[in-house]
Amino acid sequence: MSIRLTDIAKHYGRAGRALEPVSLEIAEGELVGLLGPSGSGKTTLLRIIAGLEAPDRAPAGRILFGDRDVTDVHVRDRRIGFVFQHYALFRHMTVFDNVAFGLTVLPRRERPSSGEIRARVHRLLEMVQLEHFASRYPAQLSGGQQQRVSLARALALRPDVLLLDEPFGALDAKVRQELRRWLRQLHDELGFTSLFVTHDQEEALEVSDRVAVMSHGRIEQIDTPDALYRTPANRFVFEFLGDVNHLEGEVRNGVLTCGEAHLAVALPDGPEELLLRPHEVRLAQAPTPEARLPVTVTAISPVGAEVRVEIAADWLVEPWLATLRHADYERLELRRGQRLFVIPRRWHRFSADATQQRQPAAA
Amino acid sequence: MQRVGDSPAVRRLLVAAAVLLAALFLLLPLVAIFAQAFSQGVGVFWANVSDNYTLAAIGLTLFIAAMTIPVCLVFGVALAWLVTRFQFPGRRLLQTLIDIPFAVSPVVAGLVYLLLYGRNGWVGGWLDAQDIQLMFAWPGILMVTVFVTSPFVARELIPLMQAQGSREEEAAVTLGAPGWTIFRRVTLPNIRWALLYGVILTNARAVGEFGAVSVVSGAIRGETMTLPLHLEQLYQDYNAVGAFSSAALLALIALFTLAAKAGLEWRIARQEVSP
Amino acid sequence: MSALAFALPRRRRVLPGFGLSLGISLTFVSLVLLLPMTGLVGQLKGLSLAEYWAIVSDGRVVASYTVTIGAAAVAALANAAFGLLLAWVLVRYDFPGKRLLDALMDLPFALPTAVAGITLATLYAGNGWIGRLLEPLGLEVAYTWVGIALAMAFTSIPFVVRTVQPVLEDLPPEVDEAAMTLGASDATAFRRVILPYLWPALVTGTGLAFVRSLGEFGAIIFIAGNAPFETEITALMIFVKLQEYDYAGASAIASVVLAVSLALLLAINVWHGHFIKRLHGGRG
Numbered sequence: 001m002s003i004r005l006t007d008i009a010k011h012y013g014r015a016g017r018a019l020e021p022v023s024l025e026i027a028e029g030e031l032v033g034l035l036g037p038s039g040s041g042k043t044t045l046l047r048i049i050a051g052l053e054a055p056d057r058a059p060a061g062r063i064l065f066g067d068r069d070v071t072d073v074h075v076r077d078r079r080i081g082f083v084f085q086h087y088a089l090f091r092h093m094t095v096f097d098n099v100a101f102g103l104t105v106l107p108r109r110e111r112p113s114s115g116e117i118r119a120r121v122h123r124l125l126e127m128v129q130l131e132h133f134a135s136r137y138p139a140q141l142s143g144g145q146q147q148r149v150s151l152a153r154a155l156a157l158r159p160d161v162l163l164l165d166e167p168f169g170a171l172d173a174k175v176r177q178e179l180r181r182w183l184r185q186l187h188d189e190l191g192f193t194s195l196f197v198t199h200d201q202e203e204a205l206e207v208s209d210r211v212a213v214m215s216h217g218r219i220e221q222i223d224t225p226d227a228l229y230r231t232p233a234n235r236f237v238f239e240f241l242g243d244v245n246h247l248e249g250e251v252r253n254g255v256l257t258c259g260e261a262h263l264a265v266a267l268p269d270g271p272e273e274l275l276l277r278p279h280e281v282r283l284a285q286a287p288t289p290e291a292r293l294p295v296t297v298t299a300i301s302p303v304g305a306e307v308r309v310e311i312a313a314d315w316l317v318e319p320w321l322a323t324l325r326h327a328d329y330e331r332l333e334l335r336r337g338q339r340l341f342v343i344p345r346r347w348h349r350f351s352a353d354a355t356q357q358r359q360p361a362a363a
Numbered sequence: 364m365q366r367v368g369d370s371p372a373v374r375r376l377l378v379a380a381a382v383l384l385a386a387l388f389l390l391l392p393l394v395a396i397f398a399q400a401f402s403q404g405v406g407v408f409w410a411n412v413s414d415n416y417t418l419a420a421i422g423l424t425l426f427i428a429a430m431t432i433p434v435c436l437v438f439g440v441a442l443a444w445l446v447t448r449f450q451f452p453g454r455r456l457l458q459t460l461i462d463i464p465f466a467v468s469p470v471v472a473g474l475v476y477l478l479l480y481g482r483n484g485w486v487g488g489w490l491d492a493q494d495i496q497l498m499f500a501w502p503g504i505l506m507v508t509v510f511v512t513s514p515f516v517a518r519e520l521i522p523l524m525q526a527q528g529s530r531e532e533e534a535a536v537t538l539g540a541p542g543w544t545i546f547r548r549v550t551l552p553n554i555r556w557a558l559l560y561g562v563i564l565t566n567a568r569a570v571g572e573f574g575a576v577s578v579v580s581g582a583i584r585g586e587t588m589t590l591p592l593h594l595e596q597l598y599q600d601y602n603a604v605g606a607f608s609s610a611a612l613l614a615l616i617a618l619f620t621l622a623a624k625a626g627l628e629w630r631i632a633r634q635e636v637s638p
Numbered sequence: 639m640s641a642l643a644f645a646l647p648r649r650r651r652v653l654p655g656f657g658l659s660l661g662i663s664l665t666f667v668s669l670v671l672l673l674p675m676t677g678l679v680g681q682l683k684g685l686s687l688a689e690y691w692a693i694v695s696d697g698r699v700v701a702s703y704t705v706t707i708g709a710a711a712v713a714a715l716a717n718a719a720f721g722l723l724l725a726w727v728l729v730r731y732d733f734p735g736k737r738l739l740d741a742l743m744d745l746p747f748a749l750p751t752a753v754a755g756i757t758l759a760t761l762y763a764g765n766g767w768i769g770r771l772l773e774p775l776g777l778e779v780a781y782t783w784v785g786i787a788l789a790m791a792f793t794s795i796p797f798v799v800r801t802v803q804p805v806l807e808d809l810p811p812e813v814d815e816a817a818m819t820l821g822a823s824d825a826t827a828f829r830r831v832i833l834p835y836l837w838p839a840l841v842t843g844t845g846l847a848f849v850r851s852l853g854e855f856g857a858i859i860f861i862a863g864n865a866p867f868e869t870e871i872t873a874l875m876i877f878v879k880l881q882e883y884d885y886a887g888a889s890a891i892a893s894v895v896l897a898v899s900l901a902l903l904l905a906i907n908v909w910h911g912h913f914i915k916r917l918h919g920g921r922g
Binding site: 392468573 | 658659666671674675676678680735737741745749751752753754757792795818824831849855873889895902903907
């Protein structure tokens with residue numbers, strides 16, 4: 001079922017706006033991530049869609065599930081599944097009773113027979129791979145297991161819309177990775193419409209069909225992960241989606257100068273700030289005619305698929321981060337304290353109003 | 364945010380029911396005490412309060428409370444320090460034992476003291492031979508009052524000192540502070556409000572204890588009658604206004620206790636947030 | 639206990655004052671709390687088993703057990719409902735006068751029991767403010783067991799409120815929200831989700847209220863009427879025996895009261911501990 005929001009806003013007392021009027025459309029069967037720093041309004045938006053918070057009356061926003069206007073429908077009648085960050089399992093009930101809860105509180109007319117409930121709960125537990133834990137209490141399960149129970153519980157009523165509030169936020173790194181792949185699989189198998197909140201860009205980009213990046217109660221951009229990363233709409237999105245190196249200087253006659261560093265750029269005269277992703281920073285033994293950016297290696301971390309190298313220089317306000325392939329790392333024979341030159345592969349620049357972007361390829 | 368039972372109808376119904384019941388059940392008796400005490404005017408109330416026997420009862424009651432508080436204070440602080448700052452076998456048992464006075468009926472408490480220290484008891488018999496009488500005299504009243512009030516200070520301090528942990532005191536030790544200085548300069552400022560609240564509770568109970576005291580007092584007018592015993596006597600003598608005049612004095616102490624509690628809880632809460 | 643503490647190898651303790659605080663605590667506990675209990679034992683040793691049995695199973699005494707336990711049970715159950723309501727209202731809602739209502743909850747603990755006793759007796763007597771309204775309806779409270787239950791309920795209501803209140807405060811909002819997103823109505827969510835969370839605290843608070851009611855004396859004797867076989871409570875029976883200088887009889891009855899109170903207190907502690915363990919993860 002599709003979700004359509006128009007002009008949904010929220011403010012809390014005099015504390016200010018938690019959500020500027022937001023409009024958003026999610027297609028049936030889509031998995032959308034709401035990504036943003038804390039305080040960006042992503043959880044508020046999710047809770048409004050769930051019906052756990054009421055949106056402001058003015059502007060009179062609407063929430064539609066398919067053709068059904070649910071703006072004034074109570075949370076218990078919205079037919080959503082909601083997964084909480086801290087699982088919110090009923091600790092006095094067994095795993096089985098937790099998952100069965102939604103079915104057992106249906107009005108008697110709609111309630112399945114107890115035999116059918118049992119069958120359905122066992123199918124759900126099988127799906128979340130917890131069929132042997134039916135008679136355990138939540139306190140006897142690990143965090144990852146509890147979150148799977150919580151998911152099974154939310155899915156028991158076959159909701160059209162599944163909402164997840166930082167579902168993996170309380171779990172450790174390895175379990176999160178497993179669980180998010182597994183969530184993606186489950187989503188593809190069952191085909192419900194999902195919206196999930198996260199502050200972890202990697203998680204959002206890996207799992208979602210589309211990601212909405214939020215800040216200060218606004219959706220800054222909503223796009224596929226690929227488009228988001230390649231063509232960020234503004235500087236906030238660019239900076240939020242990954243590590244960024246800053247180069248500030250003065251452009252004169254097509255050359256940007258910053259202390260002893262120079263870089264040829266096709267830009268008009270005046271102060272300039274260029275942004276580079278770590279993988280766009282190439283390290284070399286010698287400068288090129290276009291770029292003379294001398295740096296010193298301050299730290300090397302060869303763990304993982306690529307080598308992370310921290311570099312510093314007098315002309316840099318903050319140290320830079322460069323990521324290298326292991327082959328390049330070995331070829332350069334990098335060590336701490338070594339003096340090298342940076343050759344930018346490409347750089348990004350956002351104009352003063354922070355909405356436009358130009359992206360010339362350089363050197 | 365929505366929670367269960369937040370719909371206006373449910374909320375209004377439950378609040379109304381709670382307020383109505385509390386007003387009838389708790390507030391009305393409080394009002395009635397003062398209404399009865401002043402039912403024949405301030406003059407009669409004053410005459411009742413300044414009656415010699417009443418004054419003697421007030422004096423004894425205040426004396427007992429004044430003696431009880433330091434004893435309970437020393438015990439409460441020592442016990443709280445012991446069970447929250449040290450690990451030793453029997454620690455849990457000790458914590459359970461101090462709750463005995465809460466579980467024991469006050470009449471039973473009075474009785475066991477009477478049995479031990481009365482003329483027929485093994486300690487009392489010996490004391491009697493030395494011409495020392497504890498029961499049916501103020502020392503007996505003091506002893507049972509200490510018994511029934513002994514848990515209050517410790518009960519207030521233990522949870523707080525447990526929550527605060529001993530890191531600050533350990534820091535003081537590493538800085539070379541001697542024992543009493545640690546207690547006075549580090550521990551005491553952290554627990555002073557809880558300590559004060561414990562004292563106020565001790566005072567309220569010491570002033571108002573009835574069952575245990577009535578067993579050991581001997582009810583000698585002007586000598587071993589505390590204020591609660593005195594008002595009982597007046598009430599049995601059909602002097603309702605006199606009884607309620609004394610009751611009003613005790614109710615004032617109760618009201619002071621409630622106000623102090625509200626104030627101190629606020630301070631303790633504030634302290635826990637920003638230690 | 640003390641022997642054990644001293645038998646430990648002398649390990650250096652970081653903080654000072656172990657010896658002093660242990661000394662004060664043990665002296666106090668032994669002299670004030672434990673030693674007097676020996677008086678009771680001493681007195682009971684003078685009785686043969688048959689004599690003991692005759693005293694504690696005497697008709698008038700047994701009638702007092704029935705009155706005390708019956709009234710205490712009614713008072714405790716009424717307090718469970720009333721206390722739950724008050725705790726709920728104080729935690730969940732904001733309304734004018736809330737802080738006053740909260741402060742009022744402690745009145746029964748702060749008010750001397752004798753004061754509560756004469757006040758309740760006066761209010762509910764036939765010519766009292768409330769008694770006058772109830773009399774035409776044929777409801778007699780003062781000098782009946784209803785009055786006893788009322789006085790017990792008055793003195794023990796804070797136990798329930800103050801035990802349930804903090805647990806309700808700690809109940810995370812997600813529990814409500816989870817129940818609602820799963821379609822539960824207010825009534826269902828309360829009964830199936832919230833009440834089970836409060837259950838240990840509610841049972842503990844009610845149990846404590848019951849124990850307190852069993853031993854209550856000052857608040858009851860004024861309103862009870864104290865008619866033998868009808869409205870005599872057990873604490874009064876002890877008192878009556880004492881006034882007759884029947885120390886043995888008083889001790890025998892007191893031993894029953896004491897045993898029941900301590901056993902109940904122990905049972906509440908054990909049950910509570912067991913329940914809490916299941917909810918907070920003991921595997922098995």
